[in-house]
Amino acid sequence: MAKEKKLVEAITSMEDDFARWYTDVVTKAELIDYSAVKGCMIIKPDGYALWENIQKELDRRFKETGVENVYMPMFIPESLLQMEKDHVEGFAPEVAWVTHGGVSELQERLCVRPTSETLFCDFYKNLIQSYRDLPKVYNQWCSVVRWEKETRPFLRSREFLWQEGHTAHATAEEAEERTVQMLNLYADFCEEFLAMPVIRGKKTEKEKFAGAKATYTIEALMRDGKALQSGTSHNFGDGFARAFGIQYTDRENSLTYVHQTSWGLSTRLIGGIIMVHGDNSGLVLPPRVAPAQVMVIPIQMQKEGVMEKAEAVRARLSSVCRVKLDATDKSPGWKFSEQEMRGIPLRVELGPKDIEAGRCVVVRRDTREKIQVSLDELEAKITELLEKMQAEMFERAKSHRDTHIWDAHSYEELRETAESRPGFIRGMWCLDRACEEKIKEDFAVTSRCLPFHDQEQISDVCVCCGRPAHKLVYWGKAY
Amino acid sequence: MAKEKKLVEAITSMEDDFARWYTDVVTKAELIDYSAVKGCMIIKPDGYALWENIQKELDRRFKETGVENVYMPMFIPESLLQMEKDHVEGFAPEVAWVTHGGVSELQERLCVRPTSETLFCDFYKNLIQSYRDLPKVYNQWCSVVRWEKETRPFLRSREFLWQEGHTAHATAEEAEERTVQMLNLYADFCEEFLAMPVIRGKKTEKEKFAGAKATYTIEALMRDGKALQSGTSHNFGDGFARAFGIQYTDRENSLTYVHQTSWGLSTRLIGGIIMVHGDNSGLVLPPRVAPAQVMVIPIQMQKEGVMEKAEAVRARLSSVCRVKLDATDKSPGWKFSEQEMRGIPLRVELGPKDIEAGRCVVVRRDTREKIQVSLDELEAKITELLEKMQAEMFERAKSHRDTHIWDAHSYEELRETAESRPGFIRGMWCLDRACEEKIKEDFAVTSRCLPFHDQEQISDVCVCCGRPAHKLVYWGKAY
Numbered sequence: 001m002a003k004e005k006k007l008v009e010a011i012t013s014m015e016d017d018f019a020r021w022y023t024d025v026v027t028k029a030e031l032i033d034y035s036a037v038k039g040c041m042i043i044k045p046d047g048y049a050l051w052e053n054i055q056k057e058l059d060r061r062f063k064e065t066g067v068e069n070v071y072m073p074m075f076i077p078e079s080l081l082q083m084e085k086d087h088v089e090g091f092a093p094e095v096a097w098v099t100h101g102g103v104s105e106l107q108e109r110l111c112v113r114p115t116s117e118t119l120f121c122d123f124y125k126n127l128i129q130s131y132r133d134l135p136k137v138y139n140q141w142c143s144v145v146r147w148e149k150e151t152r153p154f155l156r157s158r159e160f161l162w163q164e165g166h167t168a169h170a171t172a173e174e175a176e177e178r179t180v181q182m183l184n185l186y187a188d189f190c191e192e193f194l195a196m197p198v199i200r201g202k203k204t205e206k207e208k209f210a211g212a213k214a215t216y217t218i219e220a221l222m223r224d225g226k227a228l229q230s231g232t233s234h235n236f237g238d239g240f241a242r243a244f245g246i247q248y249t250d251r252e253n254s255l256t257y258v259h260q261t262s263w264g265l266s267t268r269l270i271g272g273i274i275m276v277h278g279d280n281s282g283l284v285l286p287p288r289v290a291p292a293q294v295m296v297i298p299i300q301m302q303k304e305g306v307m308e309k310a311e312a313v314r315a316r317l318s319s320v321c322r323v324k325l326d327a328t329d330k331s332p333g334w335k336f337s338e339q340e341m342r343g344i345p346l347r348v349e350l351g352p353k354d355i356e357a358g359r360c361v362v363v364r365r366d367t368r369e370k371i372q373v374s375l376d377e378l379e380a381k382i383t384e385l386l387e388k389m390q391a392e393m394f395e396r397a398k399s400h401r402d403t404h405i406w407d408a409h410s411y412e413e414l415r416e417t418a419e420s421r422p423g424f425i426r427g428m429w430c431l432d433r434a435c436e437e438k439i440k441e442d443f444a445v446t447s448r449c450l451p452f453h454d455q456e457q458i459s460d461v462c463v464c465c466g467r468p469a470h471k472l473v474y475w476g477k478a479y
Numbered sequence: 480m481a482k483e484k485k486l487v488e489a490i491t492s493m494e495d496d497f498a499r500w501y502t503d504v505v506t507k508a509e510l511i512d513y514s515a516v517k518g519c520m521i522i523k524p525d526g527y528a529l530w531e532n533i534q535k536e537l538d539r540r541f542k543e544t545g546v547e548n549v550y551m552p553m554f555i556p557e558s559l560l561q562m563e564k565d566h567v568e569g570f571a572p573e574v575a576w577v578t579h580g581g582v583s584e585l586q587e588r589l590c591v592r593p594t595s596e597t598l599f600c601d602f603y604k605n606l607i608q609s610y611r612d613l614p615k616v617y618n619q620w621c622s623v624v625r626w627e628k629e630t631r632p633f634l635r636s637r638e639f640l641w642q643e644g645h646t647a648h649a650t651a652e653e654a655e656e657r658t659v660q661m662l663n664l665y666a667d668f669c670e671e672f673l674a675m676p677v678i679r680g681k682k683t684e685k686e687k688f689a690g691a692k693a694t695y696t697i698e699a700l701m702r703d704g705k706a707l708q709s710g711t712s713h714n715f716g717d718g719f720a721r722a723f724g725i726q727y728t729d730r731e732n733s734l735t736y737v738h739q740t741s742w743g744l745s746t747r748l749i750g751g752i753i754m755v756h757g758d759n760s761g762l763v764l765p766p767r768v769a770p771a772q773v774m775v776i777p778i779q780m781q782k783e784g785v786m787e788k789a790e791a792v793r794a795r796l797s798s799v800c801r802v803k804l805d806a807t808d809k810s811p812g813w814k815f816s817e818q819e820m821r822g823i824p825l826r827v828e829l830g831p832k833d834i835e836a837g838r839c840v841v842v843r844r845d846t847r848e849k850i851q852v853s854l855d856e857l858e859a860k861i862t863e864l865l866e867k868m869q870a871e872m873f874e875r876a877k878s879h880r881d882t883h884i885w886d887a888h889s890y891e892e893l894r895e896t897a898e899s900r901p902g903f904i905r906g907m908w909c910l911d912r913a914c915e916e917k918i919k920e921d922f923a924v925t926s927r928c929l930p931f932h933d934q935e936q937i938s939d940v941c942v943c944c945g946r947p948a949h950k951l952v953y954w955g956k957a958y
Contacts, residue, residue, distance in 0.1 A: 036559050036601050037589060040552035045617070048548050069527050073519035074553075074591075074622060074638055075575075080515050093581050096554075098591065100576040101626035101637075110516060112553075112577065112591070122515050138524070143553055143621070147580035158580075159553055 011341075013280045018224040025274055026153045029283040029342050039151035039158035043267070046342060049291035050270050051161060055141060057193050057288075058163065058265065061185055062139055067165060070138045072119045075110040080118045084243040087117060090210020094147045096158075112145040117211065117236075117262055120166035121244040128258060130249050131170055137178070139165040154271035155228075155479050162266035168246065168258040172237065175259035179235040182263040183216040186231035194269070195286040195394035196220050196276050197401050198230060199424070199474055201449025206436055209262075213237035219448045219474065221401040222275035225422020227448050227476040230272050233263035271479070276397050277366075283343025284366050286393050287321075287386040294323040294382060295339045299332050299351030309355050313348060313378065320379045321386060340365060345389055346382065348373075366393055405474075409459045411466075418443035418475075425475040426454075427463035435464035439475065448474040490820075492759045497703040502632070504753055508762040508821050511632045518630035518637035522746070525821060528770035529749050530640060534620060536672050536767075537642065537744065540664055541618055546644060549617045551598045554589040559597045563722040566596060569689020573626045575637075591624040596690065596715075596741060599645035600723040607737060609728050610649055616657070618644040633750035634707075634958050641745035647725065647737040651716065654738035658714040661742040662695040665710035673748070674765040674873035675699050675755050676880050677709060678903070678953055680928025685915055688741075692716035698927045698953065700880040701754035704901020706927050706955040709751050712742035750958070755876050756845075762822025763845050765872050766800075766865040773802040773861060774818045778811050778830030788834050792827060792857065799858045800865060819844060824868055825861065845872055884953075888938045890945075897922035897954075904954040905933075906942035914943035918954065927953040 010028055014021040026032050031047030043051065059069075075098060082088045095111040113119065124136060141163045151157050165182060169175040183200060190196045198218035208215035212234040220230045238257035241247070247255045277284040287293050294317055298310040310325055317323040324344075326335045332349070339347045349361040362371045362382070366389055373381045404423025408414040417425050425445065429435060440446050450471055462469035489507055493500040505511050510526030522530065538548070554577060561567045574590040592598065603615060620642045630636050644661060648654040662679060669675045677697035687694035691713040699709045717736040720726070726734045756763040766772050773796055777789040789804055796802040803823075805814045811828070818826045828840040841850045841861070845868055852860045883902025887893035896904050904924065908914060919925050929950055941948035 033602060033606070035552045035598070036556050037552050037554045040554060042552065042598075042602055043550040045547040045549055048550050051550075052548065068524040069531065070524055071522040071527050071530075071622075071640065073514045073516050073521065074624070075516045075519060077515050095581065096577045096589075097579040098575045099578045102572050102574065110575075119514070119521075123512060123521055127512070143550075145553070161550065 011280060011282060014223065014278070021278075021280070022271075022275060023153070025278055025282055026271075031270070031274075031283075032153045037158070039148060041153050041157050041159075043161075046291055047270065050273070050285075050289060051267055053289045053291065054193075054269065055163075058189055059141075061189060062163075062165070065137075065181065065185065067137050067139045069140060071140050071142065072113075072116050072123070074113050074142070076113055076116075076118055078109045078111065080122055081111055083118055083121070084211050084240055087211035087240075091115065091146075096145050096147050113142075114144055114146045115262075115264070116140070116142075116144075116164055117166065117240060118244075120262075121240050121246060121260075124168050124258070124260075125244050125246050128168055128246060128248050131251055134168060134170045134248060134258065135174065135178075136168045137165070138167065139163055152271075154267055154274075156268075160267050162264050164264045165262060167261045168241075169260070170248070170250065170256070170258065172259045175237070175261050176235055179214070179216060179233045179261045179263070182261070183218065183231070183233040186233070186263070186265055187218045190218060190220065190230060190269075190272075191394060193286070193288050194273055194276075195288075195390055195397060196230070196272060197394065197398040199449060199451055200453065201451040201474065203232075203449060204433075204436060204447045204473075206433055207447060209234045211236065211239060213239060217449050219424075219476075220272050220276060221404055221424060221476075222272070222479070223278070223400065224275070225404055225477070227424065227474075227478040228268070228272045228275065229448070229478060230269055231263070231265040234261060236260040236262065277393060278343070281337075282341035284393070285343035285345060287345045287390045290343065290345050291322065292324045292342075292344050293321045293386055294346045294348060295335075295344045296323065296325045296348045296350065297332055297335045297339065298325075298327070299349055299354075301327075303352045305355060306350070306352060310350050313350060313360065313375070316378060317348075317382060320383050346385060348382075364389055366396075407458050408463050408475075411464060414439070414463050414475075415443060418445050418477075423476070424448065426458060426472055427475055428457070428459045428461060428469035429471050429473045430462035430465055430467045430469040431471060432462070432465065432467075435462055439464055445475040445477055448476045448478065450474075490759060490761060493702065493757070500757075500759070501750075501754060504757055504761055505632045510749070510753075510762075516637070518627060520632050520636050520638075522640075525770055526749065529752070529764075529768060530746055532768045532770065533672075533748065534642075537668055538620075540668060541642075541644070544616075544660065544664065546616050546618045548619060550619050550621065551592075551595050551602065553592055553621070555592055555595075555597055557588045557590065559601055560590055562597055562600070563690050563719055566690035566719075570594065570625075575624050575626050592621075593623055593625045594741075594743070595619070595621075595623075595643055596645065596719060597723075599741075600719050600725060600739075603647050603737070603739075604723050604725050607647055607725060607727050610730055613647060613649045613727060613737065614653065614657075615647045616644070617646065618642055631750075633746055633753075635747075639746050641743050643743045644741060646740045647720075648739070649727070649729065649735070649737065651738045654716070654740050655714055658693070658695060658712045658740045658742070661740070662697065662710070662712040665712070665742070665744055666697045669697060669699065669709060669748075669751075670873065672765070672767050673752055673755075674767075674869055674876060675709070675751060676873065676877040678928060678930055679932065680930040680953065682711075682928060683912075683915060683926045683952070685912055686926060688713045690715065690718060692718060696928050698903075698955075699751050699755060700883060700903060700955075701751070701958070702757070702879065703754070704883055704956070706903065706953075706957040707747070707751045707754065708927070708957060709748055710742070710744040713740060715739040715741065756872060757822070760816075761820035763872070764822035764824060766824045766869045769822065769824050770801065771803045771821075771823050772800045772865055773825045773827060774814075774823045775802065775804045775827045775829065776811055776814045776818065777804075777806070778828055778833075780806075782831045784834065785829070785831060789829050792829060792839065792854070795857060796827075796861060799862050825864060827861075843868055845875075886937050887942050887954075890943060893918070893942050893954075894922060897924050897956075902955070903927065905937060905951055906954055907936070907938050907940060907948040908950050908952045909941035909944055909946045909948040910950060911941070911944065911946075914941055918943055924954045924956055927955045927957065929953075
């Protein structure tokens with residue numbers, strides 16, 4: 001039993017040190033490994049399988065809305081990156097530059113894409129000629145590079161995997177509609193598939209994307225009370241189109257600039273899953289995204305008939321869920337710890353006594369509830385438990401989120417809340433950037449978003465300057 | 480009709496200029512577009528959908544053999560690339576170098592991965608400690624960069640998409656078994672899914688992969704008689720393990736080097752599909768890999784009931800295949816040309832007379848055969864036609880391949896064949912590298928492989944030097 005204890009002891013408790021707990025979980029649950037390149041991670045099989053499940057579900061939802069996938073080059077010539085002024089200012093300080101191909105120095109430096117707006121614009125410039133060519137609703141799945149100084153697995157790494165959608169439309173209305181549609185698609189995906197409740201809203205001018213007219217965001221609350229920006233959708237208006245000259249002949253035969261959007265979601269979300277659902281025994285995965293949903297663990301596997309029955313249970317369950325059988329020679333206790341560390345939603349324990357009684361014991365990873373299940377109704381019961389667990393995990397995360405939203409009516413109240421209460425802080429804002437910057441400076445909280453749905457007027461003055469204010473903002477410390 | 484003619488005329492005929500025919504097809508069938516970075520291509524929706532279908536089927540086959548997917552960083556530190564001598568010599572001349580991150584010069588240059596053996600070795604070195612950790616059968620889907628001088632879409636581009644499997648095993652036998660297993664998996668995939676017959680064999684010492692003990696290959700024959708290396712599988716023995724120090728404690732408790740393999744298949748294969756099956760009207764896609772398998776084209780669509788019926792036919796077919804309806808306002812003739820150019824396997828023509836007679840006309844892309852199909856048996860008939868077309872496309876490609884294999888018994892016969900007959904040339908070889916180099920020098924043909932299955936002794940002397948020879952080699956001009 002010494003070894004088992006060690007496995008559990010190896011995780012720092014989240015109450016002691018949340019950052020170390022996080023690092024412990026991503027490594028001990030074998031999601032990532034560190035690589036020879038600082039700030040770049042190796043995504044191991046369990047980590048990558050999470051990303052594959054995210055990709056598959058998101059891609060299905062994308063295609064239902066008419067999205068088509070393409071693949072753009074990973075390099076951007078320096079001159080192309082510089083075409084849109086705000087954009088290059090936002091990204092140039094953090095790109096990786098390729099200067100040599102083989103033994104020759106390149107005539108022009110190429111950056112490894114930090115995002116691909118400029119490449120899509122250059123592509124669309126030739127592709128789009130007439131209103132008949134619109135809309136273009138393209139997306140790509142790829143890796144991007146941002147030369148960050150401080151890095152953390154999934155949350156902020158120099159290379160990460162993501163999808164980036166880039167669309168072009170005939171009208172401003174259509175572009176705005178697509179921007180909001182994709183934000184809502186992200187939000188529904190997070191809530192339905194990852195059991196992760198999010199606040200949908202608009203970024204302030206200060207926090208919006210480099211080159212965008214408007215940026216929409218979904219913000220999730222982690223267990224430590226910090227926010228995670230989990231997906232963004234940008235409306236570019238015709239700004240990029242003007243910089244790149246993307247014009248089409250409209251129905252009245254006059255040349256018009258297109259209106260564009262882009263939207264992205266990345267492996268960062270895996271960090272969100274960990275920090276919304278994890279506990280002090282490791283990862284807790286919502287059933288829908290979990291690579292393995294059920295682990296069958298035989299008890300006294302050397303006894304006659306146990307392994308055969310365990311394999312039969314696995315085979316039966318494989319028709320209704322993603323199931324594995326742990327047939328290694330480790331002790332059951334060790335296997336339990338591993339299944340808990342890896343966050344596998346359900347474990348099925350099956351020993352000689354269970355077999356005799358025609359039942360098994362099912363243990364939920366999230367609540368640790370033990371349920372005796374008759375083998376006659378195995379498939380139905382497991383399906384039901386997976387669905388129930390998914391729904392309850394969402395409710396639990398939502399309740400945690402909702403009990404960590406605080407209202408601040410004055411500067412003092414804002415100070416007190418920011419200093420003592422982890423979570424989102426709701427406060428009115430006069431729209432003056434100076435107030436936004438002062439709040440960030442004084443309390444290290446940033447404006448997360450102006451919410452779409454929650455537009456209650458909790459006061460009629462700005463929480464910072466006291467001048468009249470009509471907009472509610474969610475403030476918070478963020479990853 | 481002028482416009483339709485133009486669309487068809489726009490392709491160079493393959494008999495006139497095969498290289499231009501190829502370029503015309505990849506662009507007119509809208510598979511790719513050129514980008515701002517020389518030698519890097521934009522893969523458009525129809526091109527990317529081909530890759531998605533290849534990925535999905537190949538990934539399924541991989542996972543059936545126990546493969547797990549991971550993701551490694553895209554950068555390799557220069558010192559890591561240099562760990563294995565042959566490997567660095569093979570790749571260093573053609574890599575892209577990152578020298579700056581943001582505004583700072585890097586302490587050590589990073590190359591953008593041309594392949595990831597060195598990263599996997601560095602990873603395995605720590606991951607593998609005991610025989611219990613073996614085998615590791617990992618794969619990744621990613622893009623790689625090789626700074627080629629001359630580039631052609633899909634066939635040779637500076638960036639391309641691929642998968643690379645990297646495995647580690649306890650014994651030499653197990654590594655050899657996995658190397659051959661993956662080569663056979665590639666071959667079966669090409670033949671069953673892409674209707675592309677291949678020769679399976681071993682590369683000569685001269686042609687093997689940089690750092691490998693043995694390289695196996697599948698070689699396909701294009702319509703112009705040139706060979707395309709379509710997938711390779713390498714056995715590294717313990718060479719990389721010794722260079723990187725990847726050792727494990729075996730069952731007898733002694734430290735042992737692992738044996739490794741790697742295997743890869745890339746977007747190059749899309750070039751193969753085009754050049755094995757295409758014709759002078761454009762692309763011809765095997766049904767299993769085709770993004771759309773059936774295009775429904777209404778005739779006299781302004782007539783009452785035609786569009787409704789066409790939509791009903793599309794809806795019915797969507798339960799048995801990937802089907803689209805062309806509801807644009809182009810003429811039927813124009814739509815036919817487009818469907819042919821894009822290589823969509825079947826088109827369903829449906830006009831008022833057909834509807835009255837309760838039938839439709841189905842036209843096969845490959846043979847242009849027109850088949851009247853009763854609407855009562857639509858689903859069954861379309862399914863049957865797709866299967867039949869897949870099988871016949873394979874047989875046709877195989878027959879083309881088999882009638883383009885020539886035997887050369889002497890140097891003169893080899894000269895005559897190389898100069899006048901496109902295709903594979905079979906000739907005996909004494910195993911001396913000097914002969915292999917002389918043949919390449921004199922006739923611009925390279926050794927494609929020493930075949931697994933076709934080991935007939937067509938003579939007992941080397942086709943080059945006349946000395947005794949026991950090995951048959953397939954020679955050919957290659958992409």
